[in-house]
Amino acid sequence: MTGVSINGFGTIGKRVADAVSAQPDMSVVGVSKRSPNHEARSAVASGYDLYAADPDRVEEFGERDIPVAGTVGDMLAGGDIVVDTTPSGVGETYRDLYADHDVDVVYQGGEDASVAPQSFCARANYQRSLEASATRVVSCNTTGLARAVTPLDEAYGVESVDATLIRRGGDPTQTDRGPINDIVPDPVEVPSHHAPDLRTVLPDIDVTTTGVTVPATLMHLHSITVSLDSDPTASEVRDRFDAEPRLELITTASGCDSCAEIQEYAQDTGRPRGDVWENCIWADAVDVSDGRLTFFQAIHQQADVVPENVDAVRALAGTADARESRARTDDALGVGM
Ligand SMILES: NC(=O)C1=CN([C@@H]2O[C@H](COP(=O)(O)OP(=O)(O)OC[C@H]3O[C@@H](n4cnc5c(N)ncnc54)[C@H](O)[C@@H]3O)[C@@H](O)[C@H]2O)C=CC1
Numbered sequence: 001m002t003g004v005s006i007n008g009f010g011t012i013g014k015r016v017a018d019a020v021s022a023q024p025d026m027s028v029v030g031v032s033k034r035s036p037n038h039e040a041r042s043a044v045a046s047g048y049d050l051y052a053a054d055p056d057r058v059e060e061f062g063e064r065d066i067p068v069a070g071t072v073g074d075m076l077a078g079g080d081i082v083v084d085t086t087p088s089g090v091g092e093t094y095r096d097l098y099a100d101h102d103v104d105v106v107y108q109g110g111e112d113a114s115v116a117p118q119s120f121c122a123r124a125n126y127q128r129s130l131e132a133s134a135t136r137v138v139s140c141n142t143t144g145l146a147r148a149v150t151p152l153d154e155a156y157g158v159e160s161v162d163a164t165l166i167r168r169g170g171d172p173t174q175t176d177r178g179p180i181n182d183i184v185p186d187p188v189e190v191p192s193h194h195a196p197d198l199r200t201v202l203p204d205i206d207v208t209t210t211g212v213t214v215p216a217t218l219m220h221l222h223s224i225t226v227s228l229d230s231d232p233t234a235s236e237v238r239d240r241f242d243a244e245p246r247l248e249l250i251t252t253a254s255g256c257d258s259c260a261e262i263q264e265y266a267q268d269t270g271r272p273r274g275d276v277w278e279n280c281i282w283a284d285a286v287d288v289s290d291g292r293l294t295f296f297q298a299i300h301q302q303a304d305v306v307p308e309n310v311d312a313v314r315a316l317a318g319t320a321d322a323r324e325s326r327a328r329t330d331d332a333l334g335v336g337m
């Protein structure tokens with residue numbers, strides 16, 4: 001049983017905690033929060049031992065009747081691996097503390113790639129993190145790209161990838177983010193940071209990415225063109241996508257003709273928090289002409305990295321190979337819509 005600590009019980013951290021606790025071969029040692037807010041209360045209600053990220057604020061938790069089991073150092077002492085889900089850039093500041101407690105670390109895509117010896121996407125490069133002491137799960141957009149590009153490269157050979165990433169402005173609770181009424185080239189540079197990030201897990205892929213941020217909170221939407229080395233039919237590509245558990249083909253007949261409809265479906269079918277762990281690829285928009293493949297995919301930014309974090313824990317622990325880990329994770333979570 002691998003004991004996992006979650007440092008930073010926010011958008012990603014709370015989802016990773018629930019996903020880890022659903023695994024038969026892992027247990028949650030504890031979770032940490034800086035502020036004694038509703039998320040801290042819900043962590044305790046979920047049965048997690050809660051640790052204070054800021055030792056100076058322990059009393060505030062007590063004043064709000066939220067029991068804490070100690071500080072982050074105490075949490076780390078009780079586990080084998082920590083998943084760092086603190087805000088972008090904060091993870092790096094914990095490096096020394098993690099080393100002092102001799103725990104292996106899974107960082108997130110908001111950290112610079114140099115935070116770990118390699119980055120991680122379970123479908124692209126699981127083996128590189130086997131029994132490593134640290135790894136970094138690439139960002140939600142990059143995870144979405146890597147999951148789709150890897151099987152295409154294996155089946156047909158990828159000459160180049162061109163992706164326009166239509167990015168959600170912020171997560172639903174990020175009321176201070178925007179735009180409210182604008183369409184923003186973001187970043188105003190080509191390629192966007194996603195292309196180099198993709199190459200941290202698929203170093204040989206020729207990729208160009210551009211980013212555009214829009215007033216939406218639900219999902220990112222990717223418009224992707226891939227030049228292939230061969231010329232499969234659209235139907236063959238659909239079958240190839242369909243064989244991948246973390247790629248979901250969405251048919252027009254299902255009525256899921258927008259990101260909002262996909263999210264509604266996830267909520268209606270009882271997904272926790274309405275999470276969509278899979279890349280959602282619209283089947284009817286998969287087109288191939290002279291070896292140029294075009295498709296759209298929707299990426300739920302709060303959810304797609306969650307199964308990847310679980311696999312990253314298993315890779316560091318060395319308790320399963322890539323295929324077995326993905327299957328175990330997917331089975332425990334119920335991946336596949
Ligand atoms: N939200 C998203 O859509 C995605 C985020 N990521 C990445 O995941 C990481 C976490 O992002 P979110 O979950 O969105 O952030 P968040 O702000 O929702 O959650 C961060 C949590 O860490 C806690 N925290 C703050 N400072 C801390 C400290 N010094 N020590 C311990 N805990 C602390 C906060 O109280 C909060 O609970 C970032 O690297 C981000 O780039 C990756 C994919 C998608």
Ligand SMILES: O=C(OP(=O)(O)O)[C@H](O)COP(=O)(O)O
Pocket residue numbers: 139140141142167169194301302
């Ligand atoms: O979309 C995301 O990252 P990415 O666009 O850098 O891949 C993550 O959801 C976090 O994004 P943010 O940095 O806009 O909060």
